[in-house]
Structure formats: C-alpha cells, structure tokens
Amino acid sequence: MGDTPRRLLQRLIRRIPAQELKPTLEKWGRLSQAQLQTIDFTQSKWALTGKLGTICEERNWAVKHITELELIYNAHTVELLQFKEQFKSNLSELIRNVSVKIKKHTDEAVWIRIAWGDGLSQPNHFKPTYVVHYLQTPYVFVTSLNSKQKPLLSQALVLATSYHAIKDANLSGRKFTAIRDLLMRQYEQVFPRKFHSPLKERNQIVTDPHIEREQAESSANRLQMACEAFGGGKLPQLQSAVYKLETKFRGHNKSMTQREEPIRCVVKFASTNILESLRNCASSGIASTPVTPLLSSIPLKGRNYFVITDNGPGPSQTRQQN
Structure with a gap:
C-alpha cells in the first residue's frame, strides 16, 4: 500500500465516529470475520488506524479500495x-x-x-x-x-x-427488542423439510427405555412441528396474544338470533414469553399438532392481535381477518 491510500485511510478513520466504525467496516465487506475479531474497537483512533493500516498492507489494497469505504460511510451519513x-x-x-x-x-x-x-x-x-x-x-x-x-x-x-x-402491524408488547426481532425475523427459524431428521429435544428426561422407544418418534415429530410453527432456539419475548371474535348467535333463542349486532368476545393468552409457552405446549402434547394457523400466525405474520369474523350460516364458516 502506497502513501496515498495510507493517508486516505488515516483521514477517513478519524472522521468516522467510534461507535460507527465496526458496522461501517462490516458493510465494506473486505475484512473477514477473523480479521474483524482481531480489532479492538475500544482502542484509540491512533491504534485503530495502525491496526487497519497493517491489514491493508498485508492485503495490498490501493486507493480504489479505500474510496469504497469512504463512499459507504458518506452515503449512510447523507x-x-x-x-x-x-x-x-x-x-x-x-x-x-x-x-x-x-x-x-x-x-x-x-x-x-x-x-x-x-x-x-x-x-x-x-x-x-x-x-x-x-x-x-x-x-x-x-x-x-x-x-x-x-x-x-x-x-x-x-x-x-x-x-x-x-x-399498523397489530403487534405490541413491553419489550422493544422482542417486537423488533419478530418483525425483522431476527430469530432462529425452522423450516419444513421433505426428508427431515427430527430435532433433538432439549433437556430430555430419562424414562423407561421401552416407553421411551415407543414415544420417541411421536415426541420428535411434535417438537419438529412446534419449532416449524414458532421458531427454534431463543424466541422473541412477547407477553400476550389477543383474539377478538365477532359472530352471530346460533340456537333456539329468537331474541338472540334476530339481533343484528354480532356477539363479541375477546380471548387473551398471556405469559412471560408467549411464543416459548406455545411451542412447549405443542412439543409436549398439551396442544395438538400440526399447530392451528390461529397460533402459528403470530410469528408468521408478525402480529399478536387478530380479529376473527363469522361470515356464513354454518358454525365452521369463519375467516381470519388480515
């Protein structure tokens, strides 16, 4: 690396705020993860410039490579x-x-x-x-x-x-990071596989070997379907899911069946982590699998408030509003 790219690099590093330096270098894409991990971003700008200068020397970067980094920073700033x-x-x-x-x-x-x-x-x-x-x-x-x-x-x-x-995304909660991670899909998602190998259940309790062999396949399949519906690993920490039902009364009470206004009720599921609770219910067999779309729609659509309306004469003819 010649004198011009070195001076350009020094001037650019001085201009970029310390907290923005790492994400800017990541967007640049010319440093590997191993190289980024060797950089201590808590050091002084002088030390950081020296470290980056050494890497640039080893990679033999020219002016065009440094100007790429400058453009990335300036474009984001503008x-x-x-x-x-x-x-x-x-x-x-x-x-x-x-x-x-x-x-x-x-x-x-x-x-x-x-x-x-x-x-x-x-x-x-x-x-x-x-x-x-x-x-x-x-x-x-x-x-x-x-x-x-x-x-x-x-x-x-x-x-x-x-x-x-x-x-409006119809998504609310007390933890901003949970709402962000759910909407932006920043959690471990498990996708269906044509020829899948069932996921291993975490923290399995040792039971009778004969019973364990009989229940192993169904237990693993429940876990697979639960993780496909809600995600794997650590999940966004939502506290609730609300379902508002609007339906017509069906029965022999004329005063109720003739009323024009629908009957309204609200069902609310609450937990310290509703997605993890629902996943555990499905994987343990407390809730049936495959998971009903009313519950799997929470991570799929990124929302925790739903309105369910009744449109037809039959009790099964309902639809979920988007």
Missing part, C-alpha cells in the same frame, strides 16, 4: 441527515410547538423523541413519544402515541422515508 431534516421540517409544518430530538443508536437504529404541544401550549416534555426507525427498512416502532398525534406522525414519516403509507 441518508441519515436527509431523514433528520425532512422529518423535522415535515412535522413542524403540520403542528406548532413541537420539540424533536433525533439520535442514531449503535445498532443502526434512529431514535426520535417527540414532545407534543399545540397552537396554544408549549411541548410537554413529561409525556414524550418515542419512535425507532431502521433506515432502509419498512419498520417503525412507536410508543406513547394518542389518536390525535398518530396521523401527524404518520404523514411526517411517510414524507421523510418516501414510502406510500404506514400500516
């Missing part, structure tokens, strides 16, 4: 700046007396804090709305937003991200 400017400008045009703070997190997420006011009152900083958006993804996560503020936030986000509309 995108973030444009999003910040457009979002603040759009929201300020829609509502007066609003305070907006935007900061990029270390995991590439853009965190937005909004304190809402109106034409007469100043922003209320004691009841802010928090918004998390991952650039170049279609997902936005929101907390503490009322019905009056929702259309304002939606319009500002649509204009800033250049999407056509914002659609």
Whole structure:
C-alpha cells in the first residue's frame, strides 16, 4: 500500500465516529470475520488506524479500495441527515410547538423523541413519544402515541422515508427488542423439510427405555412441528396474544338470533414469553399438532392481535381477518 491510500485511510478513520466504525467496516465487506475479531474497537483512533493500516498492507489494497469505504460511510451519513431534516421540517409544518430530538443508536437504529404541544401550549416534555426507525427498512416502532398525534406522525414519516403509507402491524408488547426481532425475523427459524431428521429435544428426561422407544418418534415429530410453527432456539419475548371474535348467535333463542349486532368476545393468552409457552405446549402434547394457523400466525405474520369474523350460516364458516 502506497502513501496515498495510507493517508486516505488515516483521514477517513478519524472522521468516522467510534461507535460507527465496526458496522461501517462490516458493510465494506473486505475484512473477514477473523480479521474483524482481531480489532479492538475500544482502542484509540491512533491504534485503530495502525491496526487497519497493517491489514491493508498485508492485503495490498490501493486507493480504489479505500474510496469504497469512504463512499459507504458518506452515503449512510447523507441518508441519515436527509431523514433528520425532512422529518423535522415535515412535522413542524403540520403542528406548532413541537420539540424533536433525533439520535442514531449503535445498532443502526434512529431514535426520535417527540414532545407534543399545540397552537396554544408549549411541548410537554413529561409525556414524550418515542419512535425507532431502521433506515432502509419498512419498520417503525412507536410508543406513547394518542389518536390525535398518530396521523401527524404518520404523514411526517411517510414524507421523510418516501414510502406510500404506514400500516399498523397489530403487534405490541413491553419489550422493544422482542417486537423488533419478530418483525425483522431476527430469530432462529425452522423450516419444513421433505426428508427431515427430527430435532433433538432439549433437556430430555430419562424414562423407561421401552416407553421411551415407543414415544420417541411421536415426541420428535411434535417438537419438529412446534419449532416449524414458532421458531427454534431463543424466541422473541412477547407477553400476550389477543383474539377478538365477532359472530352471530346460533340456537333456539329468537331474541338472540334476530339481533343484528354480532356477539363479541375477546380471548387473551398471556405469559412471560408467549411464543416459548406455545411451542412447549405443542412439543409436549398439551396442544395438538400440526399447530392451528390461529397460533402459528403470530410469528408468521408478525402480529399478536387478530380479529376473527363469522361470515356464513354454518358454525365452521369463519375467516381470519388480515
């Protein structure tokens, strides 16, 4: 590596914030995982520059390779700046007396804090709305937003991200990471196989060998189907799943059968980790397998609120609303 690429590298490393250096190098793609693991990103910029310079010397990288890294960093920076400017400008045009703070997190997420006011009152900083958006993804996560503020936030986000509309995913919970991982499929998924070898059950309890041989195949198949429906390994920690039923009364009570309004009821499953609980129920035989679509739709569709309506005269003619 000559003097020019070395100086370019030194200048670029000084410009990139320390918390953004590792993800930027990963996007660059010219360093292997083994090489990335040898770099201590808690070191000073001077030490980091020396380490990267040594790797570049070994790989004999030229100016074109360093400028690739520069373009990756600058493109992402420009995108973030444009999003910040457009979002603040759009929201300020829609509502007066609003305070907006935007900061990029270390995991590439853009965190937005909004304190809402109106034409007469100043922003209320004691009841802010928090918004998390991952650039170049279609997902936005929101907390503490009322019905009056929702259309304002939606319009500002649509204009800033250049999407056509914002659609409610019908997914909620107390843990942001669980909602994010479920929507963005950041958990271990198990897919059906034509000629699959059943998954080994974790923490198997030793029982009578004759009974174990008889039940081994059915137990392994239940585990396979449970993991296909809900995922394998550690699952996103959702706390609940809600099913709202709207149906007509069927029976001999005329006053009930003639009423126009449907009968409504709500069924709620709650647990410290609802997906793990449902998977355990299916794999242990407490719940039947294959898993009903009403339950497997939680990870499949990335939501935990469903409305089930009755459309036909027969009790079995129901459909699940999307």
